[in-house]
Amino acid sequence: MEHYLSKNPASGPNSKTRTEPLVKVITAIATLGGLLFGYDTGVISGALLFMGPELQLTPFTTGLVTSSLLVGAATGALVSGSLADRLGRRKIILILAIIFAVGALGTALAPNLEVMLISRVILGLAVGGAGTTVPVYLAEIAPANRRGQLVSISELMIVTGQMLAYMSNFAFNEIWGGEHTWRWMLGIATLPAVLLWFGMLYMPDTPRWYALKGRFAEARDVLNRTRAKEDVDWEMMEIEETMTAQAQEKGSLRDLRVPWMRKVFLIGVGFAFFHAATAVNSIMYYAPVILQNTGMSTNAALFATIANGVVSVIMVMIGILLLGYIGRRKMAALGQIGCTCCLFLLAAISAFMPEHIGSEVNLLRSYLILGSMLLFLCFMQGAYAPVIWLMLSEMFPAKIRGICMGGAVFALWCSNVIIAMSFPVLLASFGLASTFAIYGAVGIVGIIFVLKYIPETRNRSLEQIEHYLREKYDEERVMKAQKRQKTARQAG
Template identity: 65%
Template sequence: MSKEQYLTLNQASGPNSSSRTEPFVKVIACIATLGGLLFGYDTGVISGALLFMGPELHLTSFTMGLVTSSLLFGAAFGALLSGHFAATVGRKRIILVLAVIFAVGALGTALAPDVQWMVFFRLLLGVAVGGASASVPIYIAEIAPANRRGQLVTMQELMIVSGQLLAYISNAGFNAIWGGADTWRWMLAVATLPAVLLWFGMLFMPDTPRWYAMKGRLAEARKVLERTRAKDDVEWELTEIEETLQDDEVHGKPRLRELKKPWLFKLFLIGLGVAVIQQTSGVNTIMYYAPTMLTSVGMSDNAALVATIANGAISVLMTFVGIWMLGRIGRRPMVMIGQFGCTCCLLFIGCICYFMPEASNGQPDMLRAYLILLGMLMFLSFQQGALSPVTWLLLSEIFPTRMRGIFMGGAVFAMWIANFLISLSFPLLLASVGLAGAFFTFTLIGLCGAVFVVRCIPETRNRSLEQVEHYLHGWLSEGGASPKKGLAGRKAETH
């Protein structure tokens, strides 16, 4: 394809198309992101359940951290495995299998008789959570039209925070209605319903056109494009997919040994960095331990559970803001806003804890408690309004098509391992250096993450996945545009 033909097509369709999103695409995104809803519910529900399962399961500071973080450890391996099998059996089939694991894990945790079984089923549930976190963004990114990919992939983040909000409301509701010793079991069992809906819904969804094309099933790829694209966009995108896959044929099946190529190794490291900085902000210590932290500074159990709903509500609200911003500014500015904003909020919480110590008479200082809550809400505004949505989007965009499943699995594996280590160590960190020391530690880590963001985050907005691949190959092979200019500063590539 000549440069002139490419530019003519690119003005009429593809990334710069003004075509509306086909209704079927929205249906696919809604069904697939039930995986995100389960991800959010299963990670958020533990924050309230910990307050009630402790006496029955005889939890200590260590086993409390183990129950919380075991899901995250399982999620790391779920992401790794799903990334590998997504290229072999397809994105759709992986999500179907994950739906079954979600249901079994939810029922298992609800019925767990002791801490050992609880940890086992939390590990199993983690496999599903990690698999969904790696598979669903890829599935949506590959099935969404380029001009709507940002908003549709970010639906995953919206569903994650909606699941967390649902978990917080469920926790407070069950406590208000029953409030008995077995309340936590009902909190955990609720996740079975969306798991069943995910499995049933995905039975009727197609796989992605890129996966069909990768398997040589071009007729099926065309059928999916015809159902999910405007008429003028079908030929343009199918041609681009075919040309990219033809270039990849000489390399054979994707293998990890391809990391020996300098540009792929650099790209994989950038992906790892993007994944890990989201967790090193400490977001999930707030999402998992907010009630524990708030009760430690004087709030009652019920007040802490109700206050945690505000965390979920602000997360959902700010995710809508993030979706709106992604349609107007680039990925790189979004990451910078999120990273610097989160780090400043962590410093604020640390200063409140340090300069406003507990009252000497042993009475709770409610002003201190509510200022800490305010700090959490400000933190979540930057995290969920900027950093988290663009993290999942970048991870679904930056990896080349043939390596996307493997690289995405590896990056999300690193994300969950970081999440696991932070969540496991947080109760111990809290016990050793206190709330102020814990948040000052996260502030220091956040500053290191800010250096990475400024130096390494590329811009991928307003390009198809194939164009992103060509740009990053050029940039990372030396002689490409700097990440500051990103794709917007380059001319359209010739094919």
């Protein structure tokens, strides 16, 4: 392993070359998928306040409207991963842009609950597909020394989309108000979907996908356009060494019979599940509902929710900078521990501070809950969120990267479905304090998982990560087998 890592000590993660202009253009266009991801998941927080009477929503159907997108997202993640391996990352993003536009128009024009649910599922297919495909596309096309920052821009665009959703929710309510405001909130997402489609028409696919299909000349051509001249040969050599054998047969779920591949996949699935189980989306989707529950007016709750978006954007920017100095594993642990502590803080404030002082609403309690939500987002967006999409896009073997990414993101969205469906019901049944305490208890399990299983992938090319994890887990398997044999001999 050391020999492999030292072949090109001045290349890869250690290269000092600047990012080529085409890579920046590709990142700007592809991450419109992240912007749509963020807007379409964030806009529902404000729209729910207005669509209730027209669609006759109950606490259960409110959860259904919110989680229907997540059900679609789980399906989209699972399907798009394997399709991206088969058809290419670029083609899938083009298809997703069309689905984004159709879903946005469907939700905006929905005449009843049934059409709204169908449209939200369609929109979810695009959201899940974007969460799976865009990070992989960026990870495979980015130079190794800039991969962390460029892939994390997708997360920046997600939270920017959520911030724009909160701002548009407030603006539409201020300018037009009325019961049909929610339709404009949902429909405006059609515009970036059209931009994404037109932009991706002119973008290349990734060199690693071309190589996986045995199209090495096209892979080199993309490298020539996206790398400094001195980095092309060594990266092409690494890709060829890793991909030549894999290009002979199509990757499939059968590859998960290989012990080290199966372990990496399961770690990715667990990582994605516990990230979503922090209940971040209960805060992002239901922030106005939570603040209304504490006594804030509708307008004040919508305005205060903008702070969630602003803090998220600022903290993701800080997180992207930290990726250049702190290991992925440390950032994940910091995010998981910090988010879990904030959930218990929210539970404590909700439980021990009175809702009313005399006949007046205790606004101090409302603002402390808002402050705790913002602190939660500092840990989530500044440490955890930049790492999750990055690590999932880089830790899986090239042969089944799309399949594994799809499975992991499927687990993430399944966790989100549970959170989105359970939150309104738990809130109505047990109140804020018990709801956040339950999520905090799940967070403790997540802390144990992250500390025990998450590997470090910083300062390695994608090919080096694959070699490192294969050798690491193969060695662990051998050591466990030897330990069992020694125990058996001692017992005999």
